[in-house]
Amino acid sequence: MTDQNQPLLLEISALNKNFGGLRAVKNFELSIHKGELVGLIGPNGAGKTTVFNLITGIYVASSGTIKFKDQNMVGIPPFEITRTGIARTFQNIRLFPNLTVLDNVRIAYHSHAGYNLLDAIVRTPRFFHHEKELTERAQDFLGVFNLQDRQGEIAKNLPYGEQRRLEIARALAAEPQLLLLDEPAAGMNSKEVVTLMELIHFIRDRFKLTILLIEHQMRVVMGVCEWITVMDFGEVIARGNPAEIQSDPKVVEAYLGRGAAELAKKLSEKRSHVA
Amino acid sequence: MNLKANRSTIGFIGVSLLIIVFVQVLISVGVLSAFWATLISIGAVMGIVSLGLNLIYGFNGQFSLGQWGFYAIGAYTAADVTYRWSQEHSASGLVIVSLVVLLVGGSFLLIRYMLSRIRGLDPLSAFSLYLIGVVIAGFLAVKIGQFIINPVTAMFNILPASLAMQIIFFLAVLLAGALAAEVSFIFGMPVLTLGSDYFGIATLGFTIIVKVLLDNSDVLLGFEEMKGARGMVGIPKLTSWLWVSLFLLAVVIVTRNLLHSSNGRAMISVREDEIAAKAMGIDLAQQKTLTFVLGSFFAGLAGALYAHINGFLHPNTFNFIKSFDPMIIIVFGGLGSVTGTVMAAFAWALVLEGVLRLVLPTGFETWRFVVYPVLLLIMMLLRPKGLFGAFEFPFLRQVLPPLRKSQGSAATTPKPTIAEGD
Amino acid sequence: MEKSxxxxxxxxxxxxxxxxxxxxxxxxxxxxxxxxxxxxxxxxSPALFFQQLINGLQLGFVYALIALGYTMVYGIVRLINFAHGDVFMVGAFVSYFAIANFQLHAWPSAVIPEINPVISLVIGTISVIFLAMATCGFLAVTIERVAYKPLRDAPRISALITAIGVSFFLEYFGALPFVFTSNFITYKRPFEVTTWYIQNGIHHLEAGVEAPTGSVLFSNILIIIIIISLLLLASLQFIVRRTKVGKAMRAVSYDKPTARLMGINVDGIISVTFAIGAALAGAAGVLYATAYPQVVFWMGITPGLKAFVAAVLGGIGSIPGALVGSLIMGQAEVLSAGYISTPMRDAIAFTILILVLLVRPTGIFGEPEREKA
Known part of the structure; x- marks a missing residue:
């Protein structure tokens, strides 16, 4: 499925983040090769979103390194990280609510709009040329997500599922190599989840992306991801392919508590483990 | 861009010019008395300041109460330039101010270029470095200025007197805007990092600091002709309706062109959601500074125009309480509506200064400010979203590009299942 | 591929x-x-310096009483209540009329002539302060109900502009000839000023006598201001920390919808907050007018603004912050007036504020804003 010979795209080592006395992320390690689809799971409050915020620079790591394309990203402002090729979506959708669908996508092109402020104010031919070009690109993008008819709609008026799709479209418009999806299936019904899973596969193949995914719905994680890292209390407690993770007693314990884990252990009676 | 857009552009500019000429004719013929002519000029001036503030607050979401401070800076700068020419027959004001604007601007560009290589420089440190640049550039400007004052004065003396005056006035207005913009750049750099309310308070502080400095402009700053708290008199009355209205038109067009561009979208995205904007590759600090500087530039222009309406300036005009006026105007007009801002500015000037003065019987003049807040309250209760909400005239409205029927390569391969949202 | x-x-x-x-x-x-x-x-000149410190302390405590109103209201509804300074002005005027027109400060001796004049004066003065506090509290609740409550779900800027409108209204309504008039009015203190000077011990300063050079003066006004302010601060702290209302106030400021779900009368609590803040401002109005005996309709603007700066400096929303910020503001004001430049003192107050905000973006005691993604 994945090619381990592909170069490393993201390499996180010894990452720590403290909020006051709270260690939200402890010695976090994660390596993602180009083209992989990796899941990051764990119970609520395990620190998954914090990891995302660290990768995208919204929080600055207390220590450790985040190497993206062999460049350390710690301490670099978020907008520059995005411009280097990491885009993300948010757990609670964060669109630009009062802007049109089209503008939501067009904003992603701002850093390479091709014209400057003066061109815009004086309306030079350069402005018209590039504005037309980026508008068409944005419209094509909306087309990929079947949102082209919605281009004039105000984003906050879209139904939930379309908002999710728009958010992913917007992230992709930033032309990332690594896409971070934070609980894309949250709040979706089972039919929508199926659609979403297809969408994730589709965009991965279509845009040659590497994807890191946080998700609670096991169906999505197990169905989509090639590798899974499990976090609890800010630490990595397990990593492996979906099958390995499903049978890992530590994971079961983290999710269901110790009693259930022991039950699972008794049931499987293959491995013994003391937490 | 397309035919429809062009038609609305021509229509808008044509109608605006017609209105401007019509009002001018009314003034020339004497239908509009000097009182009302002054009022509509003030309305246009308020329109310019408020458009600047609308950029900062309405579109970029930065709650600024500093607009009035930049307005004051613009007013006194331009007044000083024209005063020195008309009363002292010296271009010293023009020369020094232009040199300061040019050299300080140049030093900003130079420092910006040098700092662009340094990653992760915090705003306060950057501010300190820029401050050093300002001090050096200002010092140089004054020193160099001494040598070229006389030649420049002589040069303007060659021109016919009224033409020279108008040219100096025009330059003074632009310089006032530029100076206000430069001050806002350096002040905004550290302060724009503050959270919304704290930014508002810091900018309110700026307005108050400017006002206090103006109160003591003769003693502390050494500008004798500004006469501190006694008020500056003898400024030539050069602001005609034509000047203000054309400036207002220019500001409206610039604002509109800016908003409907990538920069404008980036600016608005900051208001909508800072974190999402960051995650989309928008440099927040840059966008905020840019908007703040542009808004202050407009404030400086407006101040300069205001100074030459009555020919009299008093620091009390730039009191912090008055600094809420542009805020009130943009909220009434509808935050984020260019049309509404301009309309509300005229309405504000005409109602508050004009109609209320006329309607109230003699002996009740002091009731003006009792009635005004009551009106304010009623308006807020009835229309909390402003008079115009998000309404715009066609030209100012964003034109939606035509739909692209799936023709490109990209749009041909959507998975059928993706379409089923819910 | 991998680097070290x-x-x-x-x-x-x-x-x-x-x-x-x-x-x-x-x-x-x-x-x-x-x-x-x-x-x-x-x-x-150490004596001059200490004199400034004492003057600053007096001013600082008055500011603290005003600042608390700003901070409490901001903490609970996130509104910068620009009308607060004018409520303070109303407090001063109410006490002026109570004293000058109705001799309220002397009512105990008027009712019971044989009462000890000192006790009469103490009770009378306290009554004046209570009257000012009650009036201001009532005024603030009315303002809140009429002007702010209908806008609770509107954008925050609407409420702010309304607050400015209310401030205008109070000032210019007060300026009308049949209300407070637009003139300066000399305030009549409820008690006589007694001054002491410190020079090798504390001595009483007779009226009309020059204080010896190099001595530090203080008066009973200073003592009264400090005592009353501390008493009010302590009772406020008690209300907020120990009573049910205080607990409800903290809950509402933390999370309004949840507080409502918990059965707290949110609107009631907001009104109470406004009332308490305004009552403190009313007391401050009396004390300020006693210390600087002149009242005029716009007298609330500058102290209001200073107190507001103090509240922000200390960290708006924080009660100890308001006290600390006010004391700093009081000192900054007298020191800048004494040593730098009197006309510049407002500018200096704001310069200090901006500098502090650059180091601590939410004030000295403010909780840092954390971005959540």
């Missing part, structure tokens, strides 16, 4: 950038310059 994971060496230059040293250096240079300047001036 050891961190690249950090150069001296990078360290300066990462530690934000340039900015810190600038701020440090400014503060050292100011401190040295003041210390130098103080060493030339």
């Amino acid at each position: 994971t050891t961190a690249p060496p950090v150069s001296f230059f990078q360290r300066i950038i990462r530690g934000r040293w340039i900015g810190k250096f600038m701020l440090a240079a400014i503060s050292i310059l100011v401190t040295v300047g003041i210390a130098f001036k103080a060493s030339q």
